[in-house]
Amino acid sequence: MKIAWCITGAGHLLKESFEVFRTIKKGVRDLAHETSNLKPKTSQERELKITIFISNAGVEVLRMYGIFDKLKEISNGDYMEEIFTEPEQGSSSPKAGRFSLKKYDAVVVSPATSNTVAKIAYGIADSLVTNVVSLAMKACIPVYIVPTDGSPGKVSSEMPYSIDRDKCKGCDDCEPRDRCEKGAIYGAPIPQIDLLRCDGCGLCRELCPYDAINGGVVEIKAREIDIRNVERLKKMEGIIILERPEYFFFFYKKEKLC
Template sequence: MPDKKNIIFCITGAGQFLEDACKFIKKLSEQGKYEITIAFSSAGYEVLCMYGLEKIKNYAGSVILEKDQGKSAPFCGRLSKKDYDFVVVAPATANTVSKIACGIADTLVTNIVAQAGKTNTPVFILPTDAEKFQETEIPASIDNKKCESCEYLKNCPCVEVCPNNAIFLTEKKKLRINLMLCNACRKCIFACNYGAVSFGKIVEIQCRDLDIENAGKLEKIEGITVIENLEEIKIS
């Protein structure tokens, strides 16, 4: 049996393309031909949890968290040994893209990309901010206008049912969700009789021209291929 291809899949802190990235990792893993290392930026892991997608870790041979890598990101030394066949960054936030475009390597993911360039390891990047107008799904949110009719607001069932105490009532009698505590269990959605809580709501965003320009700059960097969707990655 031929040796497995070794892949580093970097995930940064964006909801855009996040579910697509998880599905792609799962598909590669199930093919049995790839050894996948998932590297999370600090924000990347936080956002993963907000969307309830932590189980993607089960499809990785190893998981690298930025918080465990300090300032020097020693994991990147493995690229120097040419242990990996290629690198994927998806989703790549505007912040990460701008740093890569300017040659800055001061985070786990930007260090991985920089080190890949030094070892001729191909890099595929899926930027979140490549087009002016885009649609994206947001994590759990509350429409407080729908809460105005709720007679149970002081003892809101959404608050009571949350296992992580992520939902709270402000002094101004507005319900809020602390997304740092939310694990997307969706129990609050089923507890609310007024449809005030939603998950995966689609919103339109307008990307900054600066961020779109930076995404375009990536195409000029040797060894980097900018993609519009993950299916563009052709793996032999």
């Protein structure tokens, strides 16, 4: 089975999406190891390949949450197990041509930002992920989408690291600032975090004696327009909307769409 996993710039459901694909990959690897004496040539590990396609915002947000470097656990760089980003794929996304050649069984966009959802809903294909979806649909490959803003009501979402200005004491010798390997913490007396430099390693959080650095959880309410766009996607042939990334394996069916 060959899956294209597309990641967009969403913090909501990002860790959950990562855990799903890591678990799938690890589960299949363990199974392959157990059965390797019996069937080395047809191990399921060889069967499951996951290629990762990441939007520009996706790269930034993955770093902020400390996940970017861990993606290698899922896609090791071999053929059909690469990690593709927008800068290397230019404006025309040549690797998305693999979908026209029907090299994948399914596409999963998880998490899908409201920006990417809106583009797909209106047929726009001007980025790596929207190109993947467009070409997959044209090749009748099923596209599973996990939107971050798909239903009314509030959802809780974990934030990247920030400095709690009520707790920060503005120390002259601020260890989190001075020891951050990425130089992502700057300013005085109360410093700030430059999230585009942060790689979510969490060292600063451990170093602050006043517990002033945290991710924290916020509540977010989806906009009506985003919910409408998700409804629009539900009506599109070949697109399956999932509320959570974990549902992918319950819903996945090997089927020929056209």
